[in-house]
Amino acid sequence: MYITITAQSLSGNFGQSATAFVDYLEKENEGKPMPELEHFFDQHHNEISAEEVIKEIDNNTAKLKKSEPKFYSITLNPSQGELKAIGDSPEALKQYTREAMKAYAKAFNREIDGKPVSINDIKYFAKVERQRTFKGSDKEIQENQPYATKILELKQQVRSIQRGETAGNIKKLQKAIERLEREAPHQLNGKRIVRDMPKPGPQSHIHIIVSRKDASNRYSLSPGSKYKASEVEMNGKTVKRGFDRDAFYRNAEKTFDNLFKYKRNYVESYTARKTFLKDPKLYFSMITKLPTNERAMAFKLLQKTGINTSLLSIPTNKLQLTMKAINTLKRGIGKAIESGSIGI
Known part of the structure; x- marks a missing residue:
């Protein structure tokens, strides 16, 4: 499970409203008949309209400055192994989202009316998306890029000849284009993988838009807080503050495992991801020391x-990876983390 939390963007042409973000989340519904539409949901309701989401988020911003985010975006990105374990079920993903958001509420070191923050204090709306497309950062696109560049050059030559600007053999150029299309290393259904092409296999994930303010519109609940847990004096009173992202990520992962009896391997765990980011050599050492x-x-x-993984095929009692090998593995695993492909 790969989880991200991102603040609303207020730079450039982005406005104060949630409209643009909600419209983005509606993109998969374009052209679909009514029975196939994916609706927003919250902790207690299904089939919430995009208009209601915008209204609820935009009207829940009391005392927030223009420079402050009005909402945060959370994505829950199950790996293909996790999706396979639940049969890629949208209903299972909704159930998981509702439980994961309880873990989100518990990660706040805050009190509202003398009680710890609970799920009823969180105003959020979520949506299951069933598809992902290839992006420029994907390995398949990057490794196909030299072929794409050459194909574009040849197509430009063909158009130049067709316009009568230059002389040349169009048939020969088209054959060269066809050859490059076939030789590109990454193919899908007999076609070269290009940007915006849908990825194969189960790709379901969850987008969540969560208000910066609590459900009563009185208190600010920021998952972007730089504090995990602290106390501060405000107006003569001691006030708790902070959000523990580590606790949220760990508990969201445990929630999935407990709900669906998922047997998580070390490389899929949040602990592994943290270890990889802090100490790659220790991460690789931990893998080699796992039970057979x-x-x-x-x-x-x-x-x-x-x-x-041949770079890891060494005795488990003594890890002796060269820096070149470590950096090679870091690049590959780093890309896997970003895409959520192994859920770490």
């Missing part, structure tokens, strides 16, 4: 993302 069956599964999961 778990280590084999870890290698299998990493190999699915295109990572060369």
